[in-house]
Amino acid sequence: MSTTELMLRTTLEGRVLRTLQTYFRRPNDVLIRESLHANGLSREDADFTTDLLLTQKYTVGEIMEQLRAKGAFDKK
Numbered sequence: 001m002s003t004t005e006l007m008l009r010t011t012l013e014g015r016v017l018r019t020l021q022t023y024f025r026r027p028n029d030v031l032i033r034e035s036l037h038a039n040g041l042s043r044e045d046a047d048f049t050t051d052l053l054l055t056q057k058y059t060v061g062e063i064m065e066q067l068r069a070k071g072a073f074d075k076k
Helices: 003-010 012-025 029-038 043-056 060-070
Strands: none
16 A cells, blocks of 8 residues: 555545545545545534535536535644
8 A cells, every 4th residue: 555545545625535435436425425424524524525425516626625625624
């Protein structure tokens, strides 16, 4: 496993990215919000992300950009 992969595994941004990628492989509308929150996103950010997924059909990259712009990964 590369250093980049190890860093992604341990950061909030990496966990959220993997969760979103998993959703696109195996969509489960019921679990996505809870999975995002369990991985460290605030409830508000998890709801925001789920709304993007379910209603506007953004790609993973576009959703990650939206979350970065919103400052979701700047919080501790």
